[in-house]
Amino acid sequence: MSQLQQNRNLLKTLPLQIADLLAEQIAEGRPMPGDRLRETELASTYGVSRATVREALRLLELRGLVTIRPQRGACVTQLSTKEIFDLYAVRAAMVSTASRLAAERCTPEEVEVLKNRLQLLADNIDDATAYIRHSRETVEYISALADNPILAGYVSDMAKQMGRYVRISLATPERRQRSLRTWEETIDAIVRHDPERAAACHYRLAVQNRDAVLEELSRINPA
Template identity: 35%
Template sequence: MSTTTKAPSAKPALRQLQTLPEQIAERIFESIANGDYGPGDRIREEALSEQFEVSRGPVREALRILEKDAVVRILPNRGAHVTQLSIKEVADIFEIRRTLSGAMIARLSVDDAARLAAAIDADIRTLDALAQEPDGSSEYFQTSYRLSRTLREACSNERMGEILASLSRQTLRYTQLGLATPARRKESARNWRVMQKAMKAGNVQAAAEAAEKLIEDSKREAIKQLEARPSAIAG
């Protein structure tokens, strides 16, 4: 990972940025999501302190922020390491995320659902196009993640939105695995379109069911990919 990056500037990303440690946490998280760190890799405070040109205090606090979301684990005398979830842990987190995602959509009023359907139309069309591209995996995932964030931000229950954001972070690497093939991206795009059409029609229950299917399909494929890897942890 490059050591020339300056201290991160505040910009919209995967969470609303406020303090310097939150900004640093976001940048570390992006590095993990981009594969600069793999499961089990150590994240060294001193290297990050040099990279962001800050003292080790904000870096240490940033790592604690990521630990709350189970993105890293801080071990006594061993420092921070990227989490390596077992297959069972991945399945459990996806299950919670699926249930809460459905509940979040079901809470929408008919008018709010219609407004949200209009707000996400451009990104849905982007997904439809990217699903046809053999090399569209990265951009598809980024667009899908942005859509998920838009849905969370529309949730009237702020605490539910925060929990879903944390769960989304915890499953991010595994969601990417679940979108690895063109066939899966096409299936995902269809689910997004079904959900949007249901919201537009004011059928929030059907939209909630589509949201749950979206997460369930991602879980199924992620576990399939993990089980095919020799290093996968079963339990």
């Protein structure tokens, strides 16, 4: 229960807290796609009731991370080429819109924040976990700059669903270097108030990440 207490957020229900912790673990590859998620074991691990765990698993099912079958229980959803294309199609459209709006609106103070965030990405290029975290936070910041709460909410919700794919897409130093170069172009376009270039660059970043996941999936499961 200690990990749960350390991550406690009074704005989140207990099932949502557990769902978020499990989502992080799934993104890290533990448990693996296809692995069973047993209510009794999870309830014991987190010191909660099976009903609480059951609700957490339903939340993960809504995110597409868990599949629940009658009489068979829950398991981690298999990686899916169709899901990858579907998720990244929506993701690319949303983040490109966010960057376009941010380029139209960002102030000199926000420009400095973006430059600092870019530096954090560069400083953590050799640490996959830190790089992924800073990349996610940069997307969230750009979504906030867009000054569109509906868009920011969708971007945040989708990030929870895409965690394991993002980790795959940025797993190698080469992929992170390519990501950083595209981030440099995206942020440069935003700070120069070039909406169309900002949108195009961030769209390209999402597509690059999609293609990296597809490449890895084909390597793991060759046709």
